[in-house]
Amino acid sequence: MDQPTKEQVFNDLVKIIRDLAEDWEFSGEITPDTTMLGDLSFESIDAVALASAIEELYGQSFPFAEYFSQLEERKIEDLRVQDVVDFIHGHLQPAETKG
Amino acid sequence: MNRQCLLLGLDGASFDYLEPLIREGVMPFLGRFFASAARAPLQSVVPPLTPPAWTSLVTGRSPGRHGIFDFAAPEGPGSLFQRMISSRDLSGETLWSIANRHGRRATALNFPAMHPPPAVDGCVIPGWVPGRWIRRAVRPAELFDRLKKEADVQVEALGYWPDQESKAIEGCRREEYEPWIRLHIEREREWFRALRYLMTADPTDLTAIVFDGADKLLHLCWTSIDPRSAPEPSEAPFVHLRGLCLQYFRELDSFLEALVGLAGPETTVVMASDHGFGPTDTLLSLNTWLAENGFLVWASDGPHNGEAERVHYATHEIIRGLDRARTQAVALMPSANGIWLLKDGERWREGFDSDEYRSLRVRLVEGLLDARRPDTGERVVRRVWTREEIFAGPFFERAPDLTVELVDSGHVSVARNSRAVTVRAQVMGCHRPLGVFAIGGPGVRGGAQLGVRSILDVAPTILHAMGLPIPAAVEGHVVEEAFERDWRQAHPVVHERAGAAPDAENGSGEEMDAQSREQIARRLKALGYMG
Numbered sequence: 293m294d295q296p297t298k299e300q301v302f303n304d305l306v307k308i309i310r311d312l313a314e315d316w317e318f319s320g321e322i323t324p325d326t327t328m329l330g331d332l333s334f335e336s337i338d339a340v341a342l343a344s345a346i347e348e349l350y351g352q353s354f355p356f357a358e359y360f361s362q363l364e365e366r367k368i369e370d371l372r373v374q375d376v377v378d379f380i381h382g383h384l385q386p387a388e389t390k391g
Numbered sequence: 392m393n394r395q396c397l398l399l400g401l402d403g404a405s406f407d408y409l410e411p412l413i414r415e416g417v418m419p420f421l422g423r424f425f426a427s428a429a430r431a432p433l434q435s436v437v438p439p440l441t442p443p444a445w446t447s448l449v450t451g452r453s454p455g456r457h458g459i460f461d462f463a464a465p466e467g468p469g470s471l472f473q474r475m476i477s478s479r480d481l482s483g484e485t486l487w488s489i490a491n492r493h494g495r496r497a498t499a500l501n502f503p504a505m506h507p508p509p510a511v512d513g514c515v516i517p518g519w520v521p522g523r524w525i526r527r528a529v530r531p532a533e534l535f536d537r538l539k540k541e542a543d544v545q546v547e548a549l550g551y552w553p554d555q556e557s558k559a560i561e562g563c564r565r566e567e568y569e570p571w572i573r574l575h576i577e578r579e580r581e582w583f584r585a586l587r588y589l590m591t592a593d594p595t596d597l598t599a600i601v602f603d604g605a606d607k608l609l610h611l612c613w614t615s616i617d618p619r620s621a622p623e624p625s626e627a628p629f630v631h632l633r634g635l636c637l638q639y640f641r642e643l644d645s646f647l648e649a650l651v652g653l654a655g656p657e658t659t660v661v662m663a664s665d666h667g668f669g670p671t672d673t674l675l676s677l678n679t680w681l682a683e684n685g686f687l688v689w690a691s692d693g694p695h696n697g698e699a700e701r702v703h704y705a706t707h708e709i710i711r712g713l714d715r716a717r718t719q720a721v722a723l724m725p726s727a728n729g730i731w732l733l734k735d736g737e738r739w740r741e742g743f744d745s746d747e748y749r750s751l752r753v754r755l756v757e758g759l760l761d762a763r764r765p766d767t768g769e770r771v772v773r774r775v776w777t778r779e780e781i782f783a784g785p786f787f788e789r790a791p792d793l794t795v796e797l798v799d800s801g802h803v804s805v806a807r808n809s810r811a812v813t814v815r816a817q818v819m820g821c822h823r824p825l826g827v828f829a830i831g832g833p834g835v836r837g838g839a840q841l842g843v844r845s846i847l848d849v850a851p852t853i854l855h856a857m858g859l860p861i862p863a864a865v866e867g868h869v870v871e872e873a874f875e876r877d878w879r880q881a882h883p884v885v886h887e888r889a890g891a892a893p894d895a896e897n898g899s900g901e902e903m904d905a906q907s908r909e910q911i912a913r914r915l916k917a918l919g920y921m922g
Contacts, residue, residue: 312524340475341524347479348507357472361707 295384296350302377308345309373312338324374346380354383393495394833394858397654398486398599398661398849399647400448400502402441403606403820404827405667406432408617417640420648424662428831429873431841432667433849437781438727438794439666439822442476442503442519444846445601448663449485449502451850451865455784458482459504461727462519463706464789469738471731473706473723476504478517482786483864484892486597486850487511492892493859495596498589501549501582502601513595516585518603522550542588548581558611562817572612572635575604576642583646590653597857598654601665602643609668612636613820620670620818657833659856663849664826671801671821672814673764674700675771677722677730678709679804680811684758688717694807701806709805719751720793722805729791730755739792752777752793759795762812771812773798800824830870832856834878844870855884863889 296304306322313332320331328334334342343356359379363371413422435444436454446452446459454460458480463473481504487497488509497513499505505517508530515530525547529535538544558571579602586600614620615633651660681687693712694704704712706723713721715736722730732739732751742748756775763770774796782790795803801821828844830852831837847867854861855869861884869884 311527314526335523338523341521341527343474344477344507345527353467355466355470355472357466357474357707358470361472361711 298377298381301381304349305373305377312341322373326373328371329369352385354380393596394856395596396659396661396853396857398853400601401605401662401664402601402603403609403666403668404664405823405825406827408668412640417637418644420644424831425829427837428829429836429839429841430829431844433663433826433828434843434845435666435824435826436846437776439824440727441665444665445503446481448665448846448849450483451847451867452483453784453847453866455782455787458786458789460790461724463724469740471710471738478505478507478509480504484862486853489854489862490597497597498595500586500600501603514589516549518601520550522547522552525550538585542584544585545581548578568632569635572608575607576639579604579643586650604639608636608639609820613670614818659832661853662829667823667825668820669823670818671799672818673771673799674813674815675762675797675803676808676811677803677805679808680762681720683811686720688714689807690714700808700813702804704806720755722803725802725805728795728803730793732792755793764812766814771798830873834874836873836875839873841872860885860887862887862892
């Protein structure tokens, strides 16, 4: 299977976010510039759920803890959907190397 | 007819404090059950910690062979960063998957390492899932709505909330105790209501639940539950808090009675705990000790508490706060008391048989064994375990290099406190290695008091009681002496041959064959763990 494009990753991520956010009734539009905490009302604990859902979808691990820890040195409030897409896409492994 | 089993998990239960509660009349049903059951103290895993211990209890395997060592696990093979464990970290069959494989349905509520929920024929509500996303965590998916609509269960209340849970080890302000205790009383009611509904509306052959409120209360409110540890037992606030704690145990007793009644006399009932509990008044701040002894160097802008003492830091706070190039050892989690060794700023990943690695461990062990209380001069560390001693198995590389066992079996602090060893202002509760095991039902030797058994023995004993064969990968043994002689003769223990069972929970693997074992043996040898 070909490596997902950034656009495909974005669509996957939007689907996951919509599913997760159902519990706090978010129904607005999600764009690449939507901020995770400010616009989507994500809380720090949701990062675990988000990471788990993404890992389940792609069948591989991602270094989310390290990623989020680096973000805290900047302002995590500014984290955009596109930032997460870039991170996921940058760490996708070819299918044959997934463990 | 299929033989059925009800497993009632009592997190943190110990005969040491349950028997006084029974004598006081707080838990009359438990007293009657223990009297009619075969019972034994239950030796937990090292360290006696909720995720590895419950996982060992439901798999019959030790942590090195099921892969769960702590609440968190390294994010990757060489990473210091830790992420929460999930069901994907658990390898091997559980009681529920074994039961399913033999055509028996199963219900599993509130067990750790069960999220995302495995594909079980029956019902799963994982433990340790934040309430905010528990809807996605139940299996089957429609169970969430059924529990809300048909049983009026507040399903979100079954989840945990990190800010609240941390009070169990960090402590809290006086005025926070009562709402915190009530939170656990109310959450336990919801678990009970959920299970009562399932046992009525959708009964399964194997039904299992963990009631874990006691663990939380025992950590923070030990002196209220065990008056022997209370400085002034007649003090009004103490009496009030004790009353609330006893309310928890009274209600728990009524839940146990109702569930055993629902199960019926033909069902085998097992009560078991992941570990015991006891008091602790000492705090070893492991990273502070490592820094004082030259094994850890904080960066100039590393974390600092001032005079306040803490137990927990987020792992990334610790990692970011290190001068990694000059650090040789660090503790990352306050739960499993683990020490991770570093070489050139990274996790030590090879050369485990080198003089450098072995010498570093020896210096750490010798130093830690000489850590002493400031008031009495007594040692605070009983033993320091290497991972090959306690985590042998295919997953040992996920485990910390060293594990510190304190004299009182308590947990360490990973915070940068002002002193390495301090005496706590207030006695708290901490885990102890001996939990409880009690079994009642058909064929059981009622009233038998057995010697200490291993937590690995619970799963095979349940399988045997259900008339199921014991998979070859199970390390524990059936507690045969819990059963009457005639029953044993009529129901001999049956073992499956190696290769008969899938080895991985997700079914992706096969039973470890001779070739795999040989590969692991070669790997262990290469790492210096086998001669």
